[in-house]
Amino acid sequence: IAGITQAPTSQILAAGRRMTLRCTQDMRHNAMYWYRQDLGLGLRLIHYSNTAGTTGKGEVPDGYSVSRANTDDFPLTLASAVPSQTSVYFCASRDDLGGYTFGSGTRLTVV
Amino acid sequence: AQSVTQLGSHVSVSEGALVLLRCNYSSSVPPYLFWYVQYPNQGLQLLLKYTSAATLVKGINGFEAEFKKSETSFHLTKPSAHMSDAAEYFCAVSAYSGAGSYQLTFGKGTKLSVIP
Numbered sequence: 001i002a003g004i005t006q007a008p009t010s011q012i013l014a015a016g017r018r019m020t021l022r023c024t025q026d027m028r029h030n031a032m033y034w035y036r037q038d039l040g041l042g043l044r045l046i047h048y049s050n051t052a053g054t055t056g057k058g059e060v061p062d063g064y065s066v067s068r069a070n071t072d073d074f075p076l077t078l079a080s081a082v083p084s085q086t087s088v089y090f091c092a093s094r095d096d097l098g099g100y101t102f103g104s105g106t107r108l109t110v111v
Numbered sequence: 112a113q114s115v116t117q118l119g120s121h122v123s124v125s126e127g128a129l130v131l132l133r134c135n136y137s138s139s140v141p142p143y144l145f146w147y148v149q150y151p152n153q154g155l156q157l158l159l160k161y162t163s164a165a166t167l168v169k170g171i172n173g174f175e176a177e178f179k180k181s182e183t184s185f186h187l188t189k190p191s192a193h194m195s196d197a198a199e200y201f202c203a204v205s206a207y208s209g210a211g212s213y214q215l216t217f218g219k220g221t222k223l224s225v226i227p
Contacts, residue, residue, distance in 0.1 A: 031213060040120065042201060042219040043155075050211050058214075090155070092215070098143045098162055098205060100215055104154045 002027050004103035006091050012109045013081050021076040021106050023091035029101070031094040032074040033058075034066060036087040037105075043090065049074055081110045113138040113206050117218035125226045130174075130189040132221050134202030137183060143205040144185040145215075146176055150198045158200075161185060172196070197225045 007022045025032065030051045035043040045058030049068040063085060065077045078085055091103040118133040136142060144161040159170025166178040176187045185202060202218040 033215065035217075040219060043203075043217040045214065045216070048212065048214070056212065094205075094213055094215070098213070099157075099160065100145070100205070102155045 004091055004093060004101055006089075006103035006106050008106060009104070010107040010109075012111060013078075015082055015110055016080050019078045019081055019108070021078075021089055021091075021108070023074045023076065023103060024072055025074075025091075025093045025101070026072065027093060027095065027101065028071055029093035029095055030071065032068070033092045033094070033100075034064070034074070034076045035090045035092065036060065036085075037090060038087050046076065046089075081108075083110045086110045113142065113204050113208075113214065113216050115202050115204050115216055115218035117200075117202050117221050119221050120219065121222045121224070123224040123226060124192045126194055127191050130187070130192045130196065130223065132187040132200050132202075132223065134176075134185045134187065134218060135183055136185060136202070136204045138204055138206045140206045144176075144178060145203040145205065146170065146174070146185075146187050147201045147203065148172075148198050149201065149220075155201070158187070192223075192225045194225050194227065197223055199223070 004025045033048045034046040037043045044060050047066040049055045052071045089106045114137045116135045146158040147155040159168045161178045169175045174189045199220050199222045201220045205215045208214045
């Protein structure tokens, strides 16, 4: 089934640890995005990539990094996790008709 | 830059009553507009989207929304609420932001409660 796969589904992480959230799509969409969802704040853009080899900062990029080595994969890395990064993370991609596909999310708890 | 304002973080309606969830946007370029629904502990599900065709957009589960450029609004309605409509609803705007980039910006969400 075409779509976006995120892993892990959920994770409890000790503060200070490094963590990579994985995102893979099989639709050959050029644009991909990472969002975090927090109660009362909706979804906020962390980083995006317009095409393989390029990335850009969104609204809340601090403490996060991304890479886009190929079209299919767009991992999000927390170099040194802090409790304020406890959130639900969604990966998304944009098709050529302007529609967006979202992954099922990763629930991350930093303790 | 673009932004979305959803009026009312929490809306309660009686079962069978009209559902009206308000969304206003700002965008300096023609936008695409979306409504998503999220049930507890689940991901986002697309309800409907406006992509510059008909201004009245019909979506799934009996929902519809009307794009009003003069009012910069995209309110979501359903004639008769059902218990299964209880969820959180997000309005979002997508517009070209330069350098080949499109950004999808979300409102803060409206939680809909349906009273039996």
